Amino acid sequence: MAFSSPQLKRWLGQIGADQVLEVMTDSFETGAVFIVDANSDILLWSKGAEQLLGLSAASAVGKPCKTALNCDNGNDPCNLAQLGIVKAQAVRVRLPDGRTLDCYRTAKAFYDNAGNFAGAIEYLQPQHQAAGLPQPTGETFHGILTRDPKMLEAIQIIRNVAATEATVLIRGESGTGKEMVAHALHLESPRHYRPFLAINCAALTPSLLESELFGHVKGAFTGAVRNHAGLFQRANGGTLFLDEIAELPLELQAKLLRVLQERNFIPVGGDHPVSVDVRIIAATHRSLREEVKAGRFREDLMYRLRVVPIFLPPLRERRLDIGLLLQHLINRHNLQGHRFVDRIAPEAMRLLLDYDWPGNVRELNNVVEYAYAVGRGGELSIADLPPEFREPVRPPMPQPTQPLSRPKPAAEEALIREALEIGAGNLEQAARYAGMSRATFWRKRKKYGI
């Protein structure tokens, strides 16, 4: 606790405690400080609060704190009167323009001589700042986070083709975000107010898949007790996402081609065509050309589907996105309140950056979930990572001239460049990201002329 002397009381009497409070609270430029009275009505609203929360002091003062912050903080944590003190509590504030801001709330209650709640002083800090992690600065597009040039190129293509009726084929490994991209395309298109439906063509047997896609009429097969509208009918006016299209059996490929060419199909067991207006977005992790060569995929259908091909690179080829997605996932998990991670141990960060990510972003989600389930404390360490990260790698026999620990110069230079980009001007953060002290980081920058 700060030491307060009798001289301070005298001094405050001369200057005026209100003036001192204003100066102090306004010095927190990156966070919001405010004071409430016994009714939780706002008495003081700092400059930082104005900037962060987009509400002027003139509009905020006198309002109930709940109205000014419009916050959504779960199980009624506003019981500050009972708690007395709250530290780094995750809260979500709704700004006047409708956006939300995830913050940590620190608050201290005051009581009168009779022990009644007499008001409080509160401080809100945006979570990305509190975590000491750089704010995600990459582009986000309908929830797709990236700063990878190839991904940004893909997003630009989506923007350009959304308004057209062109068929899009998305190629990428499992977990690279193909469905997210397909959904984003739908949301950008004039069809966005109609359904977006998705199906994985590898997940069903051929007969079930046919019935799911095209529907069936009553009596078409044993168990078909009533007419069933397929996905094409249900997606009418909207978009149908066909994942793992390379797994579509040949007989269904002919039926799909007919929908694409003639915009109609015959349900299973039916005898007349049903017309539909559906935009198809297909995805595959295989090369359709190779499938055509192997005789497993119709060439005419391939050309129909890949009018606009979009390629999503695997996560191991967009290492800048690893840091960005990690920040995003950590912020999201911190909000849930079970654990608050404010830093990643440099050696854990290195493992995460060097990992191959065969399951791509989905696997990264799982790794962070694992860390929150098994780990404790503010630092995400190697011990919090799943076993595959901790399996001992047998080191090669040391070369007498080259110590084992020295990283290859090219990799080190790339790491430093990456850290500088992620730190976005903050050398402290950049050095931490690279797992070096500031002095070593500075020396290495000099060495590589960066």
Ligand SMILES: Nc1ncnc2c1ncn2[C@@H]1O[C@H](COP(=O)(O)OP(=O)(O)OP(=O)(O)O)[C@@H](O)[C@H]1O
């Ligand atoms: N760039 C991204 N930003 C944020 N989240 C992402 C991104 N890419 C993928 N994800 C998340 O990763 C998970 C997998 O994404 P998605 O289902 O779109 O991948 P997919 O390529 O369609 O996978 P599969 O081929 O296995 O179906 C989802 O939880 C998704 O929200």
